[in-house]
Amino acid sequence: MNSYELERIVPGMNCQGCVKRMREAIQALDPEAEVSGFPAEKRLVAITTLDASRLDDALEASGYPPGAVASGEPDETSDKTPVAVVASRESDTELAPHREGGVTHRLSISGMTCASCVKSVEQALSRTPGVATASVNFGTRVAQVHGRAEVETLVSAVRAAGYDAEPIIDLRQAEEARTAKDAESYKRRLRGSAWSLALAVPLMASMFVYHPHPMGMGRLYWLVIGLLTLAVLAGPGRHFFVNAWKNLRHHQANMDTLIAMGTGTAWLYSMAVVAFAPWLPAVAHGIYFEASAMIIGLVLLGNALELRARGRTSEALKRLLDLQSRTARVIRDGDERELPIEEVREDDHIRVRPGERLPVDGVVTSGASHIDESMLTGEPLPVSKGEGDEVNAGTVNGRGGLVYRATRVGTDTRLGQITEQVALAQNSRPPIGELADKVSSIFVPTVMIVAVLTALAWFNFGAEPRLIHMLVTATTVLIIACPCALGLATPISTMIGVGKAAEHGVLVRSGEALQTASRLTTLVVDKTGTLTEGKPHVTEARFLSGEIRSGEALPDDEKTLLGLVAALERGSEHPLAAALLKHAEQTGAEAANISDFDSVTGGGVKATGPDGEALLLGNARLLREAGIDLSAGNELAGELERRARTVVYLAIAGRLAALFGISDPLRADTVAAIKRLQADGLKVVMLTGDNEHTAAAIAHEVGIDDFRAGLLPEDKHAEIERLQQAGELVGMVGDGINDAPALARANVGFAIGQGTDVAIESAGITLMRSSLHGIADAIEISRMTLRNIKQNLVGAFGYNVLCIPIAAGVLYPFTGMLLSPMIAGAAMSLSSITVVSNANRLRLLRTRGDHQGERPTQTESKEVLS
Numbered sequence: 001m002n003s004y005e006l007e008r009i010v011p012g013m014n015c016q017g018c019v020k021r022m023r024e025a026i027q028a029l030d031p032e033a034e035v036s037g038f039p040a041e042k043r044l045v046a047i048t049t050l051d052a053s054r055l056d057d058a059l060e061a062s063g064y065p066p067g068a069v070a071s072g073e074p075d076e077t078s079d080k081t082p083v084a085v086v087a088s089r090e091s092d093t094e095l096a097p098h099r100e101g102g103v104t105h106r107l108s109i110s111g112m113t114c115a116s117c118v119k120s121v122e123q124a125l126s127r128t129p130g131v132a133t134a135s136v137n138f139g140t141r142v143a144q145v146h147g148r149a150e151v152e153t154l155v156s157a158v159r160a161a162g163y164d165a166e167p168i169i170d171l172r173q174a175e176e177a178r179t180a181k182d183a184e185s186y187k188r189r190l191r192g193s194a195w196s197l198a199l200a201v202p203l204m205a206s207m208f209v210y211h212p213h214p215m216g217m218g219r220l221y222w223l224v225i226g227l228l229t230l231a232v233l234a235g236p237g238r239h240f241f242v243n244a245w246k247n248l249r250h251h252q253a254n255m256d257t258l259i260a261m262g263t264g265t266a267w268l269y270s271m272a273v274v275a276f277a278p279w280l281p282a283v284a285h286g287i288y289f290e291a292s293a294m295i296i297g298l299v300l301l302g303n304a305l306e307l308r309a310r311g312r313t314s315e316a317l318k319r320l321l322d323l324q325s326r327t328a329r330v331i332r333d334g335d336e337r338e339l340p341i342e343e344v345r346e347d348d349h350i351r352v353r354p355g356e357r358l359p360v361d362g363v364v365t366s367g368a369s370h371i372d373e374s375m376l377t378g379e380p381l382p383v384s385k386g387e388g389d390e391v392n393a394g395t396v397n398g399r400g401g402l403v404y405r406a407t408r409v410g411t412d413t414r415l416g417q418i419t420e421q422v423a424l425a426q427n428s429r430p431p432i433g434e435l436a437d438k439v440s441s442i443f444v445p446t447v448m449i450v451a452v453l454t455a456l457a458w459f460n461f462g463a464e465p466r467l468i469h470m471l472v473t474a475t476t477v478l479i480i481a482c483p484c485a486l487g488l489a490t491p492i493s494t495m496i497g498v499g500k501a502a503e504h505g506v507l508v509r510s511g512e513a514l515q516t517a518s519r520l521t522t523l524v525v526d527k528t529g530t531l532t533e534g535k536p537h538v539t540e541a542r543f544l545s546g547e548i549r550s551g552e553a554l555p556d557d558e559k560t561l562l563g564l565v566a567a568l569e570r571g572s573e574h575p576l577a578a579a580l581l582k583h584a585e586q587t588g589a590e591a592a593n594i595s596d597f598d599s600v601t602g603g604g605v606k607a608t609g610p611d612g613e614a615l616l617l618g619n620a621r622l623l624r625e626a627g628i629d630l631s632a633g634n635e636l637a638g639e640l641e642r643r644a645r646t647v648v649y650l651a652i653a654g655r656l657a658a659l660f661g662i663s664d665p666l667r668a669d670t671v672a673a674i675k676r677l678q679a680d681g682l683k684v685v686m687l688t689g690d691n692e693h694t695a696a697a698i699a700h701e702v703g704i705d706d707f708r709a710g711l712l713p714e715d716k717h718a719e720i721e722r723l724q725q726a727g728e729l730v731g732m733v734g735d736g737i738n739d740a741p742a743l744a745r746a747n748v749g750f751a752i753g754q755g756t757d758v759a760i761e762s763a764g765i766t767l768m769r770s771s772l773h774g775i776a777d778a779i780e781i782s783r784m785t786l787r788n789i790k791q792n793l794v795g796a797f798g799y800n801v802l803c804i805p806i807a808a809g810v811l812y813p814f815t816g817m818l819l820s821p822m823i824a825g826a827a828m829s830l831s832s833i834t835v836v837s838n839a840n841r842l843r844l845l846r847t848r849g850d851h852q853g854e855r856p857t858q859t860e861s862k863e864v865l866s
Contacts, residue, residue: 003032006055008044008066011132011147013037018064019044019744025062029054034717036744039509042067067132105151106168106423107143108178109136109158113243114255115436115487116444117163120247124161128153139491141178142168144424162246170342171423172321179318182307189304192236196297199228203290204822214277214287222274222287229267229289237263237296253444255483259299261448262478263292266821269471286468288475288821295479295825302829306484306836320419320502323394328359331403341410348406352397360393361408369400418768421507425498430511432789433490436796447481447804454808462809469809472818476807480824481800484832489792492839497785500842504777504849505768513764516748518782522728523677523775524720524742527688527698529752530733531674532664534575534770538583539645540661542636561658562589565650568597568605568617576648579662580617602689602712604648613653620691621710623649623656633659641693644701666701673772674702676848680779682731685723687716687742716742733775750775773849780847788842792835799831 013019019037026033026046033048044066046055059066109121118136121143125134130149136142143165145154151167158165168174203225212218233241237259244260247253266288273287330339331349341359344350349365352358358371370382373395382398385391391404394415411420455474462469490511498508508514528534543558566584569577570591584591594615596608603625604618616623620630620637628651630637636659637647645661667673677684686707688695695709708719716732720742723730732746743749748764767774807819 003047003049006046009042010044010064011067012064013039013042022062022064025058029058104146107165108168109141109143109165111163114483116254116483120161120252121163124157128157137491138487139495162250175321186304186307189300193297193300196232196236196293200290200294200297214274219274225289226271229293232293232296258478262475263295266292266475291821294822298825298829306832325357325359344409346406350404352402354399356397358391358393358395360406361413362404362406364389364402364404367402369402370398372396422502425508430515436486436489443483451477473809475821476819476824479821480803480807480828482828482831485796485835488835489796490789492836493785493789496839496842501781506774506778507766509764513748514782517779518786520729520731522683522723522730524685524687524732526734528575531670533667536575536579536662536664538579538660539663542659559589563592566591567594616651623651632656641691644694644697646690646694669771671702676776687711713741717745720745777847777849784845
């Protein structure tokens with residue numbers, strides 16, 4: 001049965017985890033289907049025997065309904081062109097979809113106090129027409145919404161749910177506004193706590209000295225205390241009651257509801273005792289004004305401390321934002337002026353003076369200097385830049401002056417994209433947090449039901465004074481329950497983990513990639529550009545007239561052959577092609593005129609020469625399949641392969657004409673990085689398209705026991721599938737277009753940041769520096785983060801599971817005592833502070849590379865993104 005290539009725009013696709021679920025749904029109907037996804041473009045490509053309608057049904061069933069048919073795709077009634085395998089494409093233009101999947105909006109949400117609020121806002125946004133996906137991060141108070149809905153509609157939906165929202169246009173401005181808002185909230189809550197405790201603490205202390213019964217002058221005393229307590233509730237504690245009322249109007253409940261009910265009930269009961277004390281039995285004369293004031297004071301103090309601790313969690317994002325210049329020196333029409341960065345446009349000419357930070361990406365037009373790129377690449381040595389070289393925003397100019405033409409501005413710069421990816425990842429949620437999300441959605445109503453049942457149980461079966469015990473236990477249950485700890489357990493640790501990874505030069509695309517990386521058992525690595533430097537050079541050239549060493553003079557006929565090689569390779573971006581082209585140019589060979597050029601995936605290239613002769617340039621398999629006799633070069637090829645050379649053959653008119661030995665040296669830290677990965681418990685497997693002898697030599701040198709050689713891109717894809725079927729969780733490292741299918745198929749794809757855009761887009765994690773130590777950093781940080789999240793979740797669940805029954809009085813038969821509502825308030829505040837503080841421990845933890853000094857060292861004056 002023929003396979004067809006179908007493309008879909010899938011608005012709900014946000015990460016490679018989404019791609020994985022769609023792939024599983026499609027392969028349930030067509031086990032041989034090849035599925036690749038590009039989350040940034042919301043685009044899915046499937047090579048399958050399914051027709052268009054069955055593909056759409058499979059996507060619908062997986063929870064990712066397609067939003068549009070890609071341009072140029074045949075419909076069910078048109079002639080379909082069958083394809084046998086997935087072919088890697090050289091041009092992005094062939095892959096460009098109609099961008100009908102909508103846009104992503106960010107909203108700054110205010111008014112949220114716990115995980116129940118998060119659920120309410122998410123539901124309000126998800127139900128808005130035109131919204132494909134919506135997620136809210138409690139740690140950052142940011143909502144990310146993808147779809148076709150207008151931002152004004154989204155803001156209205158949030159406000160209708162009882163909260164407030166503002167669109168985020170500029171990340172830096174939004175972060176500054178959030179920091180200022182948090183600072184103001186911190187001061188306000190600290191002041192409120194001080195006023196509340198100023199009443200509660202002396203009142204509690206006076207209980208041991210003067211605690212009159214609410215009779216006679218005692219009633220007047222308690223009336224004054226009650227009014228002062230009301231001032232605390234209406235002043236510092238006002239927002240608890242305002243938010244609780246808003247939630248009640250919207251048929252919702254959150255932490256504010258619990259605090260308002262607990263403190264309000266205690267105050268109302270106490271005022272009722274003061275008003276009706278002469279007519280109430282003595283056992284019912286309990287007064288709890290100090291409890292209401294103390295609870296408000298302790299909760300506000302806890303909120304202030306939580307705000308302070310939470311402010312440290314986004315330091316990595318702040319450092320990235322600080323790398324962005326606020327102004328640029330622009331040359332327009334011969335006039336040089338200082339402009340805000342927002343006014344810089346593409347093709348503007350920018351002047352950069354010594355020591356200044358570059359404001360946008362561009363290409364140097366005049367001048368020469370050395371640029372410190374350590375904050376982007378992690379490489380500690382400055383890089384020489386001159387006319388025609390690319391430069392990036394956020395890097396620092398050395399002692400020379402430069403003028404360059406802006407090519408990417410604003411969020412399109414490399415730094416802008418890095419910042420965007422870190423922000424997206426910090427707002428994403430690992431799957432481990434799903435249970436907490438589900439519990440949070442029903443937590444507050446459940447606690448309210450438990451409080452009512454507790455009150456009924458004490459009223460009907462409790463010890464005397466039943467009324468007092470009923471009030472104390474119900475209030476304590478309401479106060480001690482803490483949905484905040486549940487809501488913070490996952491997002492705070494995720495924010496810090498993603499930020500810590502960014503500081504190590506590792507960009508995590510999503511929380512799901514972070515979680516999966518922590519559980520990897522096998523790491524698959526490509527050879528060229530991953531284990532090796534990816535900068536090969538020709539070391540030997542063997543022609544029919546004999547062997548020529550690199551750099552020696554060539555006879556005219558051999559220059560002609562190299563002219564054919566230059567013509568064949570000048571359009572390719574493969575590192576081996578670049579090496580051959582450079583070799584040909586260094587010998588003075590001029591590119592010949594060729595026609596009918598064709599690239600053979602995993603083999604090489606072919607074309608027709610100036611005189612109509614067939615030209616083949618590539619590996620042995622390509623030439624053998626064309627019927628070329630390679631026996632004349634077997635001995636030399638064997639010798640070159642034993643020396644870890646990659647052998648490239650040139651055939652003209654059906655005959656072998658030349659062999660080239662190409663060396664690609666190992667990266668300086670490859671051996672140490674492989675040992676580190678193996679020490680982390682990973683099985684490392686090398687998959688390469690190179691020959692068996694070269695692959696064996698490289699594998700032996702770096703300490704890899706398991707390798708496969710002579711593979712096509714689809715073979716790498718199949719090998720990863722085989723490992724997964726054997727029960728392995730597989731990570732894949734690659735840097736080329738040909739690695740994209742395997743990167744997408746792996747449980748987690750790691751792309752070298754210097755690699756192609758297609759490879760980076762197919763990966764869940766991107767390395768900003770070309771070192772496998774970055775993989776080890778990513779895996780170690782992901783394990784630290786997941787361990788931290790588990791600790792938070794165990795603490796948050798354990799706290800509520802343990803404390804709510806104690807608050808309800810289960811220990812009363814054994815101790816004869818009930819938990820005080822004031823202690824409950826302190827415990828509730830401490831639970832949130834504990835979760836945030838534990839998450840902040842991540843900032844202090846060090847990877848194995850940090851301990852062994854395997855990360856580049858940088859001076860204190862540099863902003864670090866390495």
